Amino acid sequence: MDHAELTTEQVLKRDIPWETYMTTRLISGTDLQLLRRYDNRSEIYRAQLLDDDGPAYVRVFVSILRDIFKEETVEYVLALIDEMLTANPKRARLFHDKSLANEDPYEPFLRLLWKGNWFIQEKSCKTLASVVSARPKAHDGVLSNGEASNSKRKVTSIDDVLKGLVEWLCAQLKKLSHPSRAIPIAVNCLATLLKEPVVRSSFVQADGVKLLVPLISPASTQQSIQLLYETCLCVWLLSYYEPAIEYLATSRALPRLIEVVKTSTKEKVSSSCFHIAHLHVCVLGCSHVLCWPSSMTCNALNLSLSLSVVGGMREYANNSTNDPKLRKLEYFWQPNPHYCSNSLYMVLHK
Template sequence: MDRAELTTEQVLKRDIPWETYTTTKLISGTGLQLLRRYDNRAESVRAQLLDDDGPAYVQVFVSILRDIYKEETVEYVLALIDEMLTANPKRARLFHDKSLANEDTYEPFLIKLTTHNLTTFRLLWKGNWFIQEKSCKILSLIVSARPKTQDGVVANGESSNSKAKLTTIDDVLKGLVEWLCTQLKKPSHPSRGIPTAINCLAALLKEPVVRSSFVQTDGVKLLIPLICPVSTQQSIQLLYETCLCVWLLSYNEPAIEYLATSRALPRLVDVVRSSTKEKVVRVVVLTFRNLLSKGTFGAQMVDLGLPQIVQSLKAQAWSDEDLLEALNQLEGGLKDNIKKLSSFDKYKQEVLLGHLDWSPMHKDPLFWRDNITCFEENDFQILRVLLTIMDSSTDPRALAVACFDLSQFIQNHPAGRVIVNDLKAKERVMKLMNHESVEVTKNALLCIQRLFLGAKYASFLQV
C-alpha cells in the first residue's frame, strides 16, 4: 500500500514484536511492561493508564522514536501518540512533565547536522508522508503546550541540572517554520501537504516569536494565493485556517507592511463578500478591524466598497456576538475614514488601485481647481500611473476615465500641455483613438484636442 495514504487506524492494526527490541536493548524491561499494558487496549483503559502514569508512557514513546529506525515501528508509535493527543490535546502537557526535565522530547523529531550549524528535522524531512504529517501535528501540539513563565517561555532542554545540551525551543520553532513554508511551496503530498501546513500554522502563529520567524522566512506571500472564495467543505476549512493565519499575522507590524503591498486586502474583501460560513466571515472581519487604522488600509477598504459590504453583513442573521460587535466597530471606523479622506485622497486611492470609474469628483470643476497642484507630488506620480493604466488596463471604463482625467489636467494646470508632452503621453492616447469602445475613443479624442489645440479651444469641442 502507498504509505502516503496510510491512516492511523490501519497502522494501529499492526502487531509490533516489542520483545525483539528488548533483546537488542533498544527497549528496557520496564518499557516493555508499560507497552504490554497499553498496546491493543480499549480507549478507556489507555486513558486511565495515561491519567495514572502519563509521563512514563511519554518517555517510552520518545525513546522508541529516538532509538528505533524501523519505519513500521516509527509509524506505529507516531499513530499511538496521535491517537492519544487527538482524544485529549491537553495530554501534550505530559511531554513537559517535571519528571522528564532531562529527557529531550523534541530530539526524536530532530537530528543536528554539524555542517553550517543547521538543524534538520529527521522525521519531518526524511520520513514518508505519514511520518511527516504525524510528526508535524504532534510536534506543533507539544510546542504549543510547553509551560510559560512571567519572564517568557520555558524551553525544553534548559533545565539547570541538565548536563547534556538538549534541543532548544528556538531550534524547534525555526525548523518547524522552515518545513511548513517548504510544504506551502512544494507539498510532499499533493492534496494534504498544504492543508496540513496551514492547520499547524494556525496553531503556531498564536505565538509572537513564530509570527516573526514566519515573516522573516518570507512566508506571508505563500498565504495570499490561498485567500479566495470556495465552495467545498474541505476548501472552506482551508480558507478559514488561512484567514485565521492572516488574522494572527495582523498583530505583527512587519507582516502588516507586507500585507499592505500585496493583494491580500482585495482578496479578503472578495471572500467576505461571497462567503456564507460564519466562522470565515468572523475571522476576516476581525482582520479588517485590526488593519483599519494601519497605513492606507482604511482608505483602501473604502475604495474597495467595504462600507457597503458591512451594511449587507449587518442585515444578516449571525449568532456570533463577537462578529456583530466587530461589524459595528468596523462600520464606525470606516465612517471615520470616509470623513478624514479629502477628495484628493479618495481620488489618489482610486488611481493607485487602478479602479477608475465615473465618480463625481472626475467631472467636478471645483475638484480640479482646488487640487490641481496636488498632481505635482512625487514627480507627478498620479499622472504616471494614469499613463500606466492606459498602457495596461483592459477595462474600457478605466481607459476612458484615464483619458478624461489627463485632459482635465491639461486644461487646469498652467503648464499642463508641456508636462503631459514631457511624459510622452501623446503616443499612448493616440493608440486609444482606435479603441472598440465609443466611450474610450471619445475621451481619447478630447485629450488629443487639448494637447494639440490648447485648453480654451478644446473646451468647445467637449461633448
C-alpha cells in the first residue's frame, strides 16, 4: 500500500509482535503488559487506561519510537498517539508529566520528521506541535525550554525543536511531500506554533512569509476555507513581529487579504460561524499591518487600502444582514492611535 495514503484506522488494524521485541530486550516485561492491555481495545476502554496510567503509556510510546526502527511498528505507535491526541488534545500534557523528567519527549518525533515516509512525517509533525504547545510554564523545577532541572538525561531544547519544526514546515511549503496534504498540515501547525516568538523569528529568517502569500485567496469549498482561515491566522500572528510586518506591508499580502474580505462579504454563506471567524482574522491582520508605525506601511497606498476594507465591512454589516455577530465585525477594525500615523488614524475614523 502507498504509505502516503495510509490512514490511522488502517494502521491500527495491524498485529504487532510485541513478544518478539521483549525477547530482544527492546521493550521490558512491564512495557509488554501495558501494550497488551491497550492493544485492540475500544476507545472508551483505552481512554480509561490513559486516565488511570497515562504517563506510563506515554513513556512506552516514546521509548519505542526511540529504540525501534521497523517502519510498520513506528507507524503503529504514531497512529496510537494520533488517536489518543485527536480524541482529547489535552492529553499532550501527559508528555510533560513529572514522572517522565528523564525522558526526552521531543527527539524521536523531531528525528522522524526527516527520516520517515509521509505518514510518519505527518503524524510526527502533528504530535510534536501538540506536545510543544502543551509544555508547562517555568515552575516547580521545570524550565521553560522543556528541560527538568533535576533531569539525568539531556532533553532536546525547545529552541532546537521549534527551529527544526519551522525548517520542516517551510520545506513542505516549498516542495510538497504530499500533493494534497503537505500544505494543509504545514499551515495548520504554523497557526499553532506562530504564537511562539522564536517561531516568528525563525519563520521570517527562513524566508517563510513569502510562502504564505500565494495561499491568501478567496475560497469556496469547506477545505479551502479552512486553509484560508488558518493562513490568515498565521498572517495575523506574524503581524506582532516587526520584520514580518515590513515584508507583509510591501508584498501582495495586503491586497490579497483585502480581496478576501471584499469577496467574503458578498457571499451568502458568510453568516456561518466559521466564515465569520476567518473574516475576523482577515480584518485583524489588515489592521495590524496597516497601522504599524513604519514609513513603509503608512503611505498613500495603504490609506486607500484602509478605506477599502473599512468601507466594505461597514456596508456589509449595515446593509446585508441583521446578524449581530456580523455587525460586530466593524469593531474588530479599531486602530490604536498610538500605533498609527495621525493621517491614517483620522482617515480610518471619518
